Amino acid sequence: xxxxxxxxxxxxxxxxxxxxxxxxxxxxxxxxxxxxxxxxxxxxxxxxxxxxxxxxxxxxxxxxxxxxxxxxxxxxxxxxxxxxxxxxxxxxxxxxxxxxxxx
Numbered sequence: 001x002x003x004x005x006x007x008x009x010x011x012x013x014x015x016x017x018x019x020x021x022x023x024x025x026x027x028x029x030x031x032x033x034x035x036x037x038x039x040x041x042x043x044x045x046x047x048x049x050x051x052x053x054x055x056x057x058x059x060x061x062x063x064x065x066x067x068x069x070x071x072x073x074x075x076x077x078x079x080x081x082x083x084x085x086x087x088x089x090x091x092x093x094x095x096x097x098x099x100x101x102x103x
Contacts, residue, residue, distance in 0.1 A: 012051040016040045017063070024048050025069040035076050037067040043078040043088075057088050 017039035025033040025048065032048030043064050045054040062081035069076050079085045 012036070012044075012046055012053075014044050014053060014056070015042070020063070021066050023068045026071060028072050033069055035067045035069055035078075037064040037078055039063040041080065043067045043076065045076060057086070059086060059088075060084065 012034075015036065015038040019036050019038050021037035023035050025035075033054070034046045034048040034051070036044050036046070038044070041058075041060045041062055041064055043057045043060075045056075046052060047054060057076075057078070060078065060080035060082070061084070064078050064080045067076065067078040075087050075089045077085060077087050
């Protein structure tokens with residue numbers, strides 16, 4: 001008889017405002033990653049299987065509405081309400097590129 005895989009909900013504490021976007025990475029040699037965007041202006045990177053915190057990026061001014069990860073989970077990109085987009089190398093916590101849009 002085959003055993004069924006049990007899936008449990010993943011609860012991740014950390015944001016102080018509502019989460020508006022989630023993005024899971026594809027499976028990488030380092031595992032699966034999850035990045036979340038929130039109205040608290042901080043994207044958070046987590047282990048996608050356990051929910052363990054890896055890092056928080058602070059630098060946006062205003063709510064972060066969108067986030068994503070590259071094919072190999074690094075770098076990450078996020079956009080916020082001040083019309084800026086950041087490309088961040090999360091494991092080094094350094095900004096790789098900033099795109100500003102003068103709305």
